[in-house]
Ligand SMILES: [Zn+2]
């Protein structure tokens with residue numbers, strides 16, 4: 001894993017610095033995706049540096065960056081009015097519910113985010129990539145990048161939802 005990230009960093013002209021390594025360790029140890037402020041607090045790296053490192057690692061595909069559309073809608077400006085200027089960028093991200101997780105997939109892939117537990121899953125589909133190539137051929141455009149974010153309920157949360165629905169039915173039948 002480190003090897004892969006290290007290779008990707010050096011190929012892009014970057015080094016696996018101590019702060020970047022600490023940030024990766026924090027993400028690897030966490031069971032759930034973390035916000036930039038949580039990563040900064042746990043790694044002891046400054047908020048500004050954490051924010052830059054996460055953006056770089058996400059660019060290189062070592063880390064997934066997902067945002068919660070519900071949190072994004074609910075996010076107000078209240079917290080930002082009092083935040084120091086250097087914290088503002090990261091605070092905006094946290095307010096939008098942007099979270100980071102380590103990528104288990106090494107090649108090109110996309111992310112599924114569970115709206116209930118915020119777990120992210122690396123997903124890839126050859127058929128999906130083929131469909132994009134077909135779009136290129138049909139339209140004559142050259143697709144240089146694509147962002148496909150999948151959202152919904154993960155398998156575990158679907159089971160929890162089913163169980164509580166069954167419990168409700170049983171309560172109703174007894175009543
Ligand atoms: Zn990923």
Ligand SMILES: [Zn+2]
Nearest residue numbers: 114117154157
């Ligand atoms: Zn879930």
Ligand SMILES: [Zn+2]
Nearest residue numbers: 108109110129
């Ligand atoms: Zn793709």
